[in-house]
Amino acid sequence: MSSRDEILELLRRSAVWSPKHADTFQMPHLEDAARLSPAVPRQDHHALAERFLMRLQSVKGEAYRAYDTKSVHETVKALIASWNVKSVAYYLDSPVLDFALPKLLEELKLPTFVLKGGPDEDAWRAELAQAALEQRTPKVPWDLAICGCAGAIAETGTIAHRITQGRGRGGWLLCAAQLVVVNVEQIVPDLEDLFVPGGALDKEDMPRAVTLVTGPSRTADIEQTLTVGVHGPGKFAGLVVG
Amino acid sequence: MHPTSQSFKDNAHSALTNDTLQRALRKATGRFVNERAHAVGERPDFQVLREQGRAIKADALERLPELLEQFEEQVVARGGQVHWARTASEANAIVLRIAKAEGVTRVVKSKSMATEETNLNEALEGGGLEVVETDLGEYILQLDHDYPSHIIAPAVHKTKEQVADIFERELHEKNPPDAGIPGLNAIARRALRSKFLSSQMGITGANFAVAETGTLVVVENEGNAALTSTVPRIHVAMVGIEKIVPRFDDLRVMLKLLARSATGQRLTSYTNFLTGVAKEGLEGPRQLHIVLLDNGRTKIYDDPKLAGSLRCIRCGACLNACPVYQKTGGHAYGWVYSGPIGAVITPQYLGVNNAQPLPFASSLCGACYEVCPVKIEIPHMLLELRQKVIDGEIAKQAQDGEHAAKPRKSLDRIMEGLSFKMFSMAATRPWLWRLGTNIARVLLRSKASGGQISSLPYPVVRNWTQVRDLPAPARESFMSQWRSQRGANAAVAEQAPPAERKVE
Numbered sequence: 001m002s003s004r005d006e007i008l009e010l011l012r013r014s015a016v017w018s019p020k021h022a023d024t025f026q027m028p029h030l031e032d033a034a035r036l037s038p039a040v041p042r043q044d045h046h047a048l049a050e051r052f053l054m055r056l057q058s059v060k061g062e063a064y065r066a067y068d069t070k071s072v073h074e075t076v077k078a079l080i081a082s083w084n085v086k087s088v089a090y091y092l093d094s095p096v097l098d099f100a101l102p103k104l105l106e107e108l109k110l111p112t113f114v115l116k117g118g119p120d121e122d123a124w125r126a127e128l129a130q131a132a133l134e135q136r137t138p139k140v141p142w143d144l145a146i147c148g149c150a151g152a153i154a155e156t157g158t159i160a161h162r163i164t165q166g167r168g169r170g171g172w173l174l175c176a177a178q179l180v181v182v183n184v185e186q187i188v189p190d191l192e193d194l195f196v197p198g199g200a201l202d203k204e205d206m207p208r209a210v211t212l213v214t215g216p217s218r219t220a221d222i223e224q225t226l227t228v229g230v231h232g233p234g235k236f237a238g239l240v241v242g
Numbered sequence: 243m244h245p246t247s248q249s250f251k252d253n254a255h256s257a258l259t260n261d262t263l264q265r266a267l268r269k270a271t272g273r274f275v276n277e278r279a280h281a282v283g284e285r286p287d288f289q290v291l292r293e294q295g296r297a298i299k300a301d302a303l304e305r306l307p308e309l310l311e312q313f314e315e316q317v318v319a320r321g322g323q324v325h326w327a328r329t330a331s332e333a334n335a336i337v338l339r340i341a342k343a344e345g346v347t348r349v350v351k352s353k354s355m356a357t358e359e360t361n362l363n364e365a366l367e368g369g370g371l372e373v374v375e376t377d378l379g380e381y382i383l384q385l386d387h388d389y390p391s392h393i394i395a396p397a398v399h400k401t402k403e404q405v406a407d408i409f410e411r412e413l414h415e416k417n418p419p420d421a422g423i424p425g426l427n428a429i430a431r432r433a434l435r436s437k438f439l440s441s442q443m444g445i446t447g448a449n450f451a452v453a454e455t456g457t458l459v460v461v462e463n464e465g466n467a468a469l470t471s472t473v474p475r476i477h478v479a480m481v482g483i484e485k486i487v488p489r490f491d492d493l494r495v496m497l498k499l500l501a502r503s504a505t506g507q508r509l510t511s512y513t514n515f516l517t518g519v520a521k522e523g524l525e526g527p528r529q530l531h532i533v534l535l536d537n538g539r540t541k542i543y544d545d546p547k548l549a550g551s552l553r554c555i556r557c558g559a560c561l562n563a564c565p566v567y568q569k570t571g572g573h574a575y576g577w578v579y580s581g582p583i584g585a586v587i588t589p590q591y592l593g594v595n596n597a598q599p600l601p602f603a604s605s606l607c608g609a610c611y612e613v614c615p616v617k618i619e620i621p622h623m624l625l626e627l628r629q630k631v632i633d634g635e636i637a638k639q640a641q642d643g644e645h646a647a648k649p650r651k652s653l654d655r656i657m658e659g660l661s662f663k664m665f666s667m668a669a670t671r672p673w674l675w676r677l678g679t680n681i682a683r684v685l686l687r688s689k690a691s692g693g694q695i696s697s698l699p700y701p702v703v704r705n706w707t708q709v710r711d712l713p714a715p716a717r718e719s720f721m722s723q724w725r726s727q728r729g730a731n732a733a734v735a736e737q738a739p740p741a742e743r744k745v746e
Contacts, residue, residue: 002326003326003327003328004326007326007534007536008311010540010543011306011540012307014540014544014549015546016545016549017549059508155508156509158509163520163526165523168524168525169525173465191498192494195491195493201490203455206515207521207524208517208524208525209515209516209517209520210515211468211513211515212515214507214512216511217463217465217511218464218511219378219379219464220395221377221395221397222400222405222423222427223423224273224398227424227427229427230431230464231431231438231469232465233465
């Protein structure tokens with residue numbers, strides 16, 4: 001008998017867990033939970049944006065709000081200056097393009113790199129690996145990754161990132177800093193609101209990886225002292241537009 | 243790791259006399275308890291969520307065989323492979339076989355209790371592979387050949403000075419004097435970056451495995467699990483069979499419970515939902531292997547009183563809340579799982595005879611149950627395990643050919659039984675209770691010095707006072723003081739004018 005069959009046989013043979021209500025089981029009282037949740041109503045975009053930004057700050061993220069291309073550019077410029085960014089990579093996500101960020105970066109004369117999220121990026125990964133081994137600066141460095149998102153949660157200050165065509169994780173995971181541009185209409189009240197059809201966590205349309213990102217990479221593994229940037233970006237900003 | 247659970251008392255004694263460890267435990271458990279309380283307090287629906295979490299996991303266990311088959315079907319449909327392992331050695335052999343077949347020489351790992359349980363690192367290193375732990379705490383422990391003392395804060399027992407010494411010794415990197423803990427993090431980031439980028443295989447565990455979609459959920463704060471499951475071309479996940487949840491929608495509840503209970507966060511920094519292999523042209527591993535691990539879980543599943551322990555989602559909340567764990571730390575428990583849940587599941591995995599003291603390593607205060615996000619009845623289970631130890635489980639297992647543990651001293655057992663009988667008699671007869679407490683007061687006060695009792699020669703209580711001081715009882719009982727006080731009040735009332743008495 002294979003291990004598979006043996007495990008299943010042992011489980012089936014057990015008298016402890018007879019399926020008492022397997023056919024009739026429903027998720028209990030989810031609506032009750034939703035009603036009790038302190039989340040902001042989904043229709044109130046302004047309140048959702050405020051809650052999202054407040055929650056993001058509470059997890060050591062930086063929070064910004066902008067309403068048009070001009071204020072988006074001003075915010076990004078200020079961020080680049082305060083983080084002392086020398087080079088930028090970006091995904092061709094809609095908010096990045098909608099607000100002409102590639103043009104801004106060109107004007108700022110910063111070295112830029114377009115991330116496509118596919119095997120094309122293996123070359124820079126190999127270079128990063130080699131550089132790390134040789135303890136030198138990589139030839140294709142960038143210290144800020146700019147991307148859009150597939151949704152955001154007000155209650156937790158979280159953004160959702162889906163790996164799809166043109167969108168990977170490596171480009172921002174390996175970076176020192178990350179800026180996520182969030183359209184105000186993408187913000188939902190709480191986690192369960194991402195699970196709806198068409199949402200970032202639509203079970204009928206799950207890509208290889210969806211990552212919910214809530215602030216910068218962090219650890220408190222040494223003496224319970226919180227520090228950021230142990231593997232992922234140590235600086236994380238959310239810019240809500242619209 | 244070689245289990246030392248039988249030596250709990252000795253292990254605990256060492257822990258209690260280690261000042262550095264005591265400071266670290268106070269800081270860590272205090273922080274976790276406070277942050278959990280804050281995060282839970284934010285949600286008025288938290289008790290509803292706990293009930294939902296319990297129901298979801300109970301439903302998963304009731305239908306576990308069919309859900310495991312459904313999970314396998316979904317993983318295969320999305321390009322992954324599922325392997326089944328009855329034992330730890332079988333699980334390790336599966337991973338090693340995959341690595342050898344694919345020409346893997348270097349493996350990065352994110353934190354996984356299941357792989358700790360199977361000693362996977364040792365097995366892979368024995369097969370000639372380089373295995374690198376990437377969770378900062380686990381990495382520190384790997385470099386120092388140590389093992390975790392907390393489910394979610396594995397290196398809680400190390401100081402920053404010790405970590406600096408380990409890095410200097412093993413990585414030849416000295417932390418600049420003013421760099422502190424961020425400097426240590428930076429050293430680890432540099433050292434591990436090249437490992438991530440040059441490994442062919444990444445190994446993770448999983449917090450949940452969704453039967454409906456074949457999705458693995460891995461929660462973390464550092465980004466190492468995201469990198470481990472993104473960069474190498476092969477992703478292996480070792481997953482206990484009890485990690486199954488039936489529906490994708492169940493995650494709406496489980497994720498709200500997990501982070502709040504574990505670290506007091508609303509969500510962890512990274513919550514990864516991993517479904518199948520990466521499609522052509524997209525980023526991610528080209529192979530996904532999921533090892534479904536039994537290693538004793540089917541045996542637990544068949545125990546009517548203890549099977550509920552399989553609901554555990556490894557949040558560690560019960561550890562932080564436990565007054566025993568707060569003092570002894572995790573190493574005292576002598577195996578991978580520590581704290582109250584460790585005291586329940588370790589005897590089941592290793593056999594009661596090989597972890598006999600653990601069910602007794604509890605005050606049964608119930609704090610573990612109060613914080614458990616899936617409402618595992620840990621105190622009841624500990625009592626059940628104590629019963630197993632006391633009621634001849636030892637003898638039965640000895641007959642079955644297992645190693646027999648040394649029975650407890652018979653005199654102590656007789657005296658313990660007698661004490662409870664006497665207590666029962668006295669508690670139901672007020673005159674006997676008064677007489678008994680008066681005698682006990684006189685005896686105890688005769689052994690007191692400076693208001694404290696440091697040791698008692700009497701059976702049963704002797705063990706208590708070996709490690710504790712008790713305050714001496716009051717000269718007069720509460721009832722006696724109450725009567726005297728009431729008498730005095732009555733006398734005052736008698737002397738007061740009638741009108742005043744009326745108002746009173």
